[in-house]
Amino acid sequence: MNLTPKEIVEYLDQYVISQKDAKKTIALALRTRYRRMQLNDELKNEITPKNILMIGSTGVGKTEISRRLAKMMKVPFIKVEASKYTEVGFVGRDVESMIRDLVVNSISIVKAEQEEANKEKIDNYIINKITEKLLPPLPAGASQSKKDDYQRLLQVMEKRVESGEMDDKVIELELEKLNVEFNDTNLPPEMAKVQESFSKVFAQINKEDNKKEMTVKDAKILLRQEASVKLLDMTRVNAEALRRAENGGIIFLDEIDKIALSEKSQGRNDPSKEGVQRDLLPIVEGSSVSTKYGTINTDHILFIAAGAFHVSKPSDLIPELQGRFPLRVELESLTEDTLYQILTQTHNSLLKQYEALLGVEGMQLTFEDEAVKAIAKLAHRANENAEDIGARRLHTVLERILEDISFHADEYKDKEFIVTAELVHEKLDEAVEDEDLSRYIL
Numbered sequence: 001m002n003l004t005p006k007e008i009v010e011y012l013d014q015y016v017i018s019q020k021d022a023k024k025t026i027a028l029a030l031r032t033r034y035r036r037m038q039l040n041d042e043l044k045n046e047i048t049p050k051n052i053l054m055i056g057s058t059g060v061g062k063t064e065i066s067r068r069l070a071k072m073m074k075v076p077f078i079k080v081e082a083s084k085y086t087e088v089g090f091v092g093r094d095v096e097s098m099i100r101d102l103v104v105n106s107i108s109i110v111k112a113e114q115e116e117a118n119k120e121k122i123d124n125y126i127i128n129k130i131t132e133k134l135l136p137p138l139p140a141g142a143s144q145s146k147k148d149d150y151q152r153l154l155q156v157m158e159k160r161v162e163s164g165e166m167d168d169k170v171i172e173l174e175l176e177k178l179n180v181e182f183n184d185t186n187l188p189p190e191m192a193k194v195q196e197s198f199s200k201v202f203a204q205i206n207k208e209d210n211k212k213e214m215t216v217k218d219a220k221i222l223l224r225q226e227a228s229v230k231l232l233d234m235t236r237v238n239a240e241a242l243r244r245a246e247n248g249g250i251i252f253l254d255e256i257d258k259i260a261l262s263e264k265s266q267g268r269n270d271p272s273k274e275g276v277q278r279d280l281l282p283i284v285e286g287s288s289v290s291t292k293y294g295t296i297n298t299d300h301i302l303f304i305a306a307g308a309f310h311v312s313k314p315s316d317l318i319p320e321l322q323g324r325f326p327l328r329v330e331l332e333s334l335t336e337d338t339l340y341q342i343l344t345q346t347h348n349s350l351l352k353q354y355e356a357l358l359g360v361e362g363m364q365l366t367f368e369d370e371a372v373k374a375i376a377k378l379a380h381r382a383n384e385n386a387e388d389i390g391a392r393r394l395h396t397v398l399e400r401i402l403e404d405i406s407f408h409a410d411e412y413k414d415k416e417f418i419v420t421a422e423l424v425h426e427k428l429d430e431a432v433e434d435e436d437l438s439r440y441i442l
C-alpha cells in the first residue's frame with residue numbers, strides 16, 4: 001500500500017480523535033517501509049525499521065489505532081497480547097509463534113489476491129464440477145446428433161448453475177481433500193509436519209466418507225476451497241507470503257506493560273515475565289524463525305508495542321528491550337472536548353450504534369446536541385472522580401442513560417424519542433457526583 005503519511009493520518013482521523021503524535025509516528029513508520037522497498041538491495045538491507053512504543057492510559061485509543069490500521073493496510077499485520085506468551089520451556093505459547101501467525105496472515109492475503117486474479121478459472125472449475133453432477137455424461141458410442149444435443153444442454157445447464165437457479169437442487173459430491181489445513185500455528189514446524197502426515201493418513205481413510213449430499217449452493221462454497229488448492233500454485237503463494245511478511249510485516253504487541261516487572265509489585269511478579277522479555281529480544285532485533293512454510297528473517301518486521309504503564313513504567317522493561325523500541329509516543333488523556341468529538345465525529349460512533357440498534361425496534365432515537373455535550377461533560381467528570389478509563393467511560397455512561405429506554409423500546413414503535421440534556425442529568429448527576437456510586441455504577 002503506498003499511502004502517504006498524510007493519507008494514513010486522514011484515514012485514522014475518521015475513527016480516532018486527537019492522538020496526533022501517535023498517528024503521525026505510525027504513519028511515518030509505514031511510509032518508511034514503503035520508501036525502503038523502492039531502494040536497491042544493498043541499501044535496503046541496511047535499513048531496519050525503528051520500532052514504536054505507544055504509551056497511554058487505558059481507553060485512549062491505542063488498540064483502536066492498530067485495529068483500524070489492520071483493516072486498512074494490505075500488509076501482513078497481526079495484533080497480539082504480550083501477556084499471553086510464556087517463556088520457552090513453560091507451558092503455553094512461545095513468542096516465536098507470533099511470527100508464525102504473521103506468516104499465516106500473510107498467506108491468507110496473498111491467497112486472496114491470487115484467488116481474485118484467477119477468479120474466472122476458479123468459477124469455471126466450480127461450475128463444471130456441479131454441471132457434471134447434474135447432467136450425467138452420455139454413454140460411449142452415442143450418435144453425433146445426441147452429442148450435439150448434449151453439448152447444448154450442457155451450456156444451458158452451466159448458465160443455470162451460474163445464475164443460481166439450481167442452488168436448491170441436491171447433488172452428491174465427493175470432495176477431494178476436505179481437511180485442507182490445520183494451521184495450528186502454535187506448533188513448531190517439526191511438530192506441524194508430524195501433524196500434517198497424520199492428517200494425510202486420515203484423509204486417505206476418510207476418502208470414502210467424503211461423498212456427501214448437499215445443495216448446489218453449499219457445493220459452490222466447498223468446491224471453492226478445492227478449486228483454489230488445485231488451481232493456485234501454493235508453493236508460489238507461500239514463497240510470496242514469506243517475502244511479504246519479512247519485508248512488510250507489522251506486529252502490534254499490545255499490553256507490553258503487563259510483562260514489565262515493576263518495583264511496586266515485585267512480590268507478585270510472575271517469574272516468566274522477564275523470560276518472555278528475553279525471548280522477545282532476538283525476534284525484535286532480527287533473527288530467523290522457522291515456520292511450516294519456510295524460514296523467515298525478522299530483521300525488517302516492524303513492531304509496535306503499546307501499554308498503559310499504570311503500574312509499571314517503560315523503564316521497568318529490561319534495558320535491552322527498551323532499547324529496541326526507540327520511537328516513543330505518548331497518547332493524551334481524553335478531554336471533555338475530545339469525548340464530545342468521539343461521540344459526534346467518528347465513523348460508526350456510539351451514538352450512531354445506539355440509534356441503529358433501536359431503529360431495529362422501529363424507534364427513532366435522537367440526541368439533542370445539548371445532551372451530547374452533557375454526556376461528554378459528565379463522562380469526563382466521572383473519569384476525574386473515579387478511575388480514568390478514557391473513552392470506555394462513554395460506554396458505561398450511555399448504557400446508564402439508555403437502559404430503561406432500551407428496555408421499553410417496543411412502546412416507542414414508530415415514535416421518536418429525544419434524549420435531552422435534562423434526561424442525561426437526571427440519570428447521571430447523582431452517580432457522577434457521588435464518588436462511591438460512580439465507582440460502582442459508571
Ligand SMILES: Nc1ncnc2c1ncn2[C@@H]1O[C@H](COP(=O)(O)OP(=O)(O)OP(=O)(O)O)[C@@H](O)[C@H]1O
Nearest residue numbers: 015016017058059060061062063064308342391392
Ligand atoms: N481517541 C479516540 N477516538 C475515538 N475513539 C476512541 C479513542 N480512544 C478510545 N476510543 C474508544 O474507546 C474504546 C477503547 O479504546 P482502546 O481499545 O483503543 O483502548 P486502549 O488505549 O487500547 O486501552 P487499554 O490500555 O485498556 O488496552 C474503543 O471502543 C475506542 O473506539
Ligand SMILES: [Mg+2]
Nearest residue numbers: 062063064254
Ligand atoms: Mg488496548
